[in-house]
Amino acid sequence: MTKIDLAGLGIAEAKNLMSRGELSSRELLSAYQSEIKNKNPELNAYLEIFSDSFEAAEEIDENLKKGAEPRALEGIPFAIKDNILIKDKICSAGSRMLQNYTASYDAYVIEKLKEAGAIFLGRTNMDEFAMGSSTENSAFGISRNPYDVLRVPGGSSGGSAVAVAANMALAALGSDTGGSIRQPAGFCGLVGLKPSYGAVSRSGLIAMASSLDQIGPLAKTVDDAELVFNVIKGKDPKDASSVDYDEQSDKRGKKIDDSKFKIGVPKEFFGEGIDEDVRKITDDAIDTLKGLGHEIKEVHLPRAPYALAAYYIIVPAEVSANLARYDGVRYGLYKSGKDLIDDYFKTRALGLGREVKRRIILGTYVLSVGFRDAYYGRAGKIRMLIKKDFENVFKEVDALIAPVSPQPAFKIGEKINDPLAMYLEDIFLVPVNLAGVPALSLPFGYVKRDNRKLPVGVQLIGQWFSESTLFEIGRQLEAHR
Numbered sequence: 001m002t003k004i005d006l007a008g009l010g011i012a013e014a015k016n017l018m019s020r021g022e023l024s025s026r027e028l029l030s031a032y033q034s035e036i037k038n039k040n041p042e043l044n045a046y047l048e049i050f051s052d053s054f055e056a057a058e059e060i061d062e063n064l065k066k067g068a069e070p071r072a073l074e075g076i077p078f079a080i081k082d083n084i085l086i087k088d089k090i091c092s093a094g095s096r097m098l099q100n101y102t103a104s105y106d107a108y109v110i111e112k113l114k115e116a117g118a119i120f121l122g123r124t125n126m127d128e129f130a131m132g133s134s135t136e137n138s139a140f141g142i143s144r145n146p147y148d149v150l151r152v153p154g155g156s157s158g159g160s161a162v163a164v165a166a167n168m169a170l171a172a173l174g175s176d177t178g179g180s181i182r183q184p185a186g187f188c189g190l191v192g193l194k195p196s197y198g199a200v201s202r203s204g205l206i207a208m209a210s211s212l213d214q215i216g217p218l219a220k221t222v223d224d225a226e227l228v229f230n231v232i233k234g235k236d237p238k239d240a241s242s243v244d245y246d247e248q249s250d251k252r253g254k255k256i257d258d259s260k261f262k263i264g265v266p267k268e269f270f271g272e273g274i275d276e277d278v279r280k281i282t283d284d285a286i287d288t289l290k291g292l293g294h295e296i297k298e299v300h301l302p303r304a305p306y307a308l309a310a311y312y313i314i315v316p317a318e319v320s321a322n323l324a325r326y327d328g329v330r331y332g333l334y335k336s337g338k339d340l341i342d343d344y345f346k347t348r349a350l351g352l353g354r355e356v357k358r359r360i361i362l363g364t365y366v367l368s369v370g371f372r373d374a375y376y377g378r379a380g381k382i383r384m385l386i387k388k389d390f391e392n393v394f395k396e397v398d399a400l401i402a403p404v405s406p407q408p409a410f411k412i413g414e415k416i417n418d419p420l421a422m423y424l425e426d427i428f429l430v431p432v433n434l435a436g437v438p439a440l441s442l443p444f445g446y447v448k449r450d451n452r453k454l455p456v457g458v459q460l461i462g463q464w465f466s467e468s469t470l471f472e473i474g475r476q477l478e479a480h481r
Contacts, residue, residue, distance in 0.1 A: 107204020179429025186457025
């Protein structure tokens with residue numbers, strides 16, 4: 001058996017080792033299971049480890065021995081965020097409300113991963129119903145950053161990020177509604193992609209804010225993230241918002257050739273409040289791109305400062321509508337009261353956490369009679385103006401570069417009791433979701449805090465369906481960091 005260096009292992013290398021017979025899928029799975037056993041009790045990345053993963057690995061090994069052609073993700077161990085449905089597995093969305101809910105079908109992305117030969121290690125921890133930026137809002141305990149266990153891994157896809165960063169999975173899926181893939185990737189030293197809205201089907205994703213949610217990969221390298229994205233993208237008849245990706249990419253994305261790119265630096269993303277070390281690392285990334293021959297240009301997204309306010313009206317409104325179904329009658333937790341209304345009160349009081357209740361109350365308020373136009377309607381107009389700003393900017397440049405977060409990973413408990421401080425963590429992230437454009441987070445340096453090295457990510461933002469451009473620029477940054 002080949003000695004496995006999990007820290008340096010990528011998907012392509014793992015596939016090559018298996019195809020040459022130097023490594024079996026079972027051996028690879030065993031290595032990750034061992035890491036999970038040793039590290040998960042402290043890091044709490046996984047909520048459940050699947051017991052049938054070895055059966056899938058053995059089947060793959062048998063097929064490879066018979067000479068079967070390896071598929072795109074043959075034998076690759078994945079971690080799956082706990083809001084993505086896997087048939088016959090519990091999918092709780094990090095909530096007591098769904099702690100015993102068993103999925104009756106596979107999400108579209110799970111079907112695609114299965115077809116590509118992926119193996120599922122387990123389901124990962126997350127902020128309840130994807131509401132949070134630290135994974136502290138999970139009903140099943142906090143996850144911890146593998147670089148410093150006293151700090152958060154980011155959220156809401158914190159468990160998926162920890163699993164990959166701590167070598168407890170080779171890749172993972174998360175979801176990104178307002179930075180929930182990119183921020184954990186930045187805090188944990190990973191590559192994370194938030195795809196263009198519609199590039200990846202939301203079928204089988206437990207909804208938080210349907211007009212913003214997108215599933216995407218977390219991986220160690222740009223190549224790995226691109227490979228996973230190419231497997232899961234595409235039109236799905238079960239999701240009307242999904243598109244034929246290749247058709248849209250040909251229509252709107254720039255073709256990759258030998259020319260250099262024009263890369264914009266949005267002035268509004270470099271104002272006050274950015275940690276000095278984070279600013280320096282982002283500036284270093286910009287200088288690196290300039291040194292590689294790309295044209296760097298300052299650009300403006302004038303409505304970006306209003307994005308956070310608009311986001312925290314639109315999202316709670318959609319949360320209020322989407323979570324109305326969790327009433328204890330149809331499925332999920334149920335607590336009996338003296339009448340039907342009391343059933344609702346008792347079930348939702350026990351089943352939903354503080355942050356979820358906060359957003360439901362806010363969302364119900366902004367949708368109520370007399371306030372809908374003043375709040376929700378106005379936020380929708382701001383959203384369209386933000387999208388227009390991106391359209392204008394992408395007439396001048398091919399991509400944008402910006403920080404992922406204003407600071408490195410913060411300490412557990414530091415912001416959890418201050419919702420506004422927590423929401424400000426999303427300040428560089430939510431404009432992307434409101435506009436529906438793709439963005440790639442990748443690590444580009446480290447800062448030292450409390451004698452610990454903490455990773456810092458930079459964010460590349462592209463025009464609609466131009467993920468290939470982001471991957472190309474990301475590879476160049478990755479090679480020179």
